[in-house]
Amino acid sequence: MSLSRILIVEDEEKLRRVIQLHLESAGFEIMTAAKVEQAMPLASSANLVLTDLRLPGTDGLRFIQQLQSKGIQAPVIVMTAHGSVEAAVEAMKLGASDFLQKPFSLDHLTTVVQKALAMQFLRAENQRLRDELDTRYQFDNIVGRSAAMREIFHTVERVAPTRATVLLAGESGVGKDMIARAIHQHSPRKNHSFVKINCTAIPENLMESELFGYDKGAFTGAANSKPGKFEQADGGTAFLDEIGDVPGNIQVKLLRILQERQFERLGSNFTRSVDVRVIAATNVDLRAALEEGRFREDLYYRLNVVPINIPPLRERKEDLPFLALHFVQKLSRELGTTAKEISPAALDRLVDHPWPGNVRELENTIERSLVLASGDILQPPDIRLEAPRGHHPANSGQSAPFLPEGETLEHWEQMMIREALRRANGNKSQAARMLGLTRNALRYRLSQMGLESGADEAENGVQLNA
Numbered sequence: 001m002s003l004s005r006i007l008i009v010e011d012e013e014k015l016r017r018v019i020q021l022h023l024e025s026a027g028f029e030i031m032t033a034a035k036v037e038q039a040m041p042l043a044s045s046a047n048l049v050l051t052d053l054r055l056p057g058t059d060g061l062r063f064i065q066q067l068q069s070k071g072i073q074a075p076v077i078v079m080t081a082h083g084s085v086e087a088a089v090e091a092m093k094l095g096a097s098d099f100l101q102k103p104f105s106l107d108h109l110t111t112v113v114q115k116a117l118a119m120q121f122l123r124a125e126n127q128r129l130r131d132e133l134d135t136r137y138q139f140d141n142i143v144g145r146s147a148a149m150r151e152i153f154h155t156v157e158r159v160a161p162t163r164a165t166v167l168l169a170g171e172s173g174v175g176k177d178m179i180a181r182a183i184h185q186h187s188p189r190k191n192h193s194f195v196k197i198n199c200t201a202i203p204e205n206l207m208e209s210e211l212f213g214y215d216k217g218a219f220t221g222a223a224n225s226k227p228g229k230f231e232q233a234d235g236g237t238a239f240l241d242e243i244g245d246v247p248g249n250i251q252v253k254l255l256r257i258l259q260e261r262q263f264e265r266l267g268s269n270f271t272r273s274v275d276v277r278v279i280a281a282t283n284v285d286l287r288a289a290l291e292e293g294r295f296r297e298d299l300y301y302r303l304n305v306v307p308i309n310i311p312p313l314r315e316r317k318e319d320l321p322f323l324a325l326h327f328v329q330k331l332s333r334e335l336g337t338t339a340k341e342i343s344p345a346a347l348d349r350l351v352d353h354p355w356p357g358n359v360r361e362l363e364n365t366i367e368r369s370l371v372l373a374s375g376d377i378l379q380p381p382d383i384r385l386e387a388p389r390g391h392h393p394a395n396s397g398q399s400a401p402f403l404p405e406g407e408t409l410e411h412w413e414q415m416m417i418r419e420a421l422r423r424a425n426g427n428k429s430q431a432a433r434m435l436g437l438t439r440n441a442l443r444y445r446l447s448q449m450g451l452e453s454g455a456d457e458a459e460n461g462v463q464l465n466a
């Protein structure tokens, strides 16, 4: 079973025995070896290796190298003689995850072991999410596992090869630009231009000439002719962002482009034809604008051939862990920072936030957090939200190399247990498996946390190595 199994490699028999008994009573399953040659065949089934550095025959450092060359991922904790810090440092450089200096207290031993296992769990969990992300929840670079996003991917796949007009609706930061580009990329037009027209950014009096171009002498200062955005997009895609802000006189001309693919440059009566695919986006409800008479009904229906509504992030929180991981990975690479993992508790903080700025705000938050984080792993205090929402008390902004300030291992263990239960939808056997515990061991911990009556404690006590 997947009880956490520890391999102890120690030549001194008495010490080996003491450690074994102690760890067994703490609920671990133990394997022992007196030298590397005996240890090697056992290592592949261990969840953690605790090894002396000075061993007869092959020494501990060689052992670490051998474990690595065999691809064994279990964390290794080395035990060193008093005063031999250099050896410990050497072992850490080779990949040991921690060290214990002899003589050590048994309590300290438990702490170090649990810390290493917690870390291993976190790494494995992040890796699992990453694998899922890579294989299932990504369309190009667009991440989504919620039903809404998967439906959108599906629509994008179906609509991309056609010339159908698409109307993207959603709050700012939900990914409208991204989806528009994906549609273009998956269309036969991908080798032609994708021209983005930001309708709010263009002053009203310049809009017509920007969109449709002008001929020499069309207005004072028009010394040369200039093609507009639609001509630039010929053969490709025109993306009209914030379409709700287009003034009435332009709306008529857009309607004509959509119906006939024809227009005239400003100051010219020569009719031009273009082959464009139109994608429009809006972050306001166009129907309200319709009712108020600010938006033409005929244009609305021409645009709304294939509507894609992207829900705000707060309505698809299943996407959050995957988006967060995606940004941690992408931004760590871009920023050259070391933080590469994110703790379940930090993910919880992200899930709790309402994200008024949607995915854009999440991306910025992760970037800021990565830049300011102190360790390899983003912990709750490392998450710098734009507007802290009260329920997370003052973060000092400093965190210890491993456990954030003010947190204890016990606290951390409890967070992991809660997270496992959450992911297992409360199923204890499943949660226990994720944590590498027996169901009884999990129950025992839950009763200690006051989350379950200790009634069945007697059935497991601390003898969990059955």
Ligand SMILES: Nc1ncnc2c1ncn2[C@@H]1O[C@H](COP(=O)(O)OP(=O)(O)O)[C@@H](O)[C@H]1O
Residues within 6 Å of the ligand: 141, 142, 143, 144, 170, 171, 172, 173, 174, 175, 176, 177, 178, 179, 323, 326, 359, 360, 363
């Ligand atoms: N589903 C997603 N997966 C990955 N990145 C996303 C996703 N949605 C949005 N983004 C990122 O968030 C930011 C905002 O997205 P954008 O498409 O500009 O939003 P909008 O156009 O709706 O305001 C961009 O940097 C984009 O790359």
Ligand SMILES: [Mg+2]
Residues within 6 Å of the ligand: 173, 176, 177, 241
């Ligand atoms: Mg946008």
